[in-house]
Amino acid sequence: MHIVIMGCGRVGAALAQTLEQQGHTVAVIDQDPTAFRRLGSGFGGRRVTGVGFDQDTLREAGIEEAGAFAAVSSGDNSNIIAARVAREMFGIDNVAARIYDPRRAEVYQRLGIPTVATVRWTADQMLRRLLPSGAEPLWRDPSGGVQLAEVHTTPSWIGHKISTLQEETGVRVAFLTRLGEAILPSSQTVLQEGDLVHVMMRTDEIAKVEAAFAEGPEEGGH
Numbered sequence: 001m002h003i004v005i006m007g008c009g010r011v012g013a014a015l016a017q018t019l020e021q022q023g024h025t026v027a028v029i030d031q032d033p034t035a036f037r038r039l040g041s042g043f044g045g046r047r048v049t050g051v052g053f054d055q056d057t058l059r060e061a062g063i064e065e066a067g068a069f070a071a072v073s074s075g076d077n078s079n080i081i082a083a084r085v086a087r088e089m090f091g092i093d094n095v096a097a098r099i100y101d102p103r104r105a106e107v108y109q110r111l112g113i114p115t116v117a118t119v120r121w122t123a124d125q126m127l128r129r130l131l132p133s134g135a136e137p138l139w140r141d142p143s144g145g146v147q148l149a150e151v152h153t154t155p156s157w158i159g160h161k162i163s164t165l166q167e168e169t170g171v172r173v174a175f176l177t178r179l180g181e182a183i184l185p186s187s188q189t190v191l192q193e194g195d196l197v198h199v200m201m202r203t204d205e206i207a208k209v210e211a212a213f214a215e216g217p218e219e220g221g222h
């Protein structure tokens with residue numbers, strides 16, 4: 001996959017290096033050409049000097065062939081504008097914006113832009129939004145038989161109750177991350193767009209659980 005990153009600070013440089021190591025092609029945009037030093041001499045991707053929400057700059061970075069876009073500059077407004085341009089003008093589905101002010105997260109989420117607040121930021125969180133697939137283990141019990149994992153859910157689960165999800169996939173939902181906040185759901189809690197689902201499951205059933213989450217609910221099940 002080709003991935004465009006706006007912002008070559010510590011976060012952007014770390015993301016770029018990780019994604020390239022995973023076999024993706026990467027282009028990094030920054031207004032300051034000296035920022036590209038953070039990428040190191042081994043980085044093989046594109047370095048594009050310019051404003052990350054400028055359409056010509058984005059085209060130079062290969063946005064038209066991209067499968068994902070990350071806005072991780074130091075400015076909240078620039079990040080959300082760039083994320084919206086990538087989503088709305090170029091049709092990029094996997095878009096994520098880093099924000100410093102968590103009070104803005106809800107507003108951005110309503111615009112359909114997944115956000116990662118700096119306070120809770122980890123490279124793993126950003127990667128999960130850019131490359132959403134399968135299950136990401138978060139904890140295993142000492143015997144290795146049970147694990148807590150964040151599992152990617154297909155959009156067809158949106159609007160369904162936690163109880164339906166648990167019955168059809170055989171997992172226990174431990175908690176949800178909604179708008180940057182962890183919440184403990186009840187069986188009646190309904191999944192919303194943007195929810196990250198963290199479940200407890202048997203380690204030997206990971207493949208089965210991933211498949212059930214990817215397939216979506218059975219017809220008519222709410």
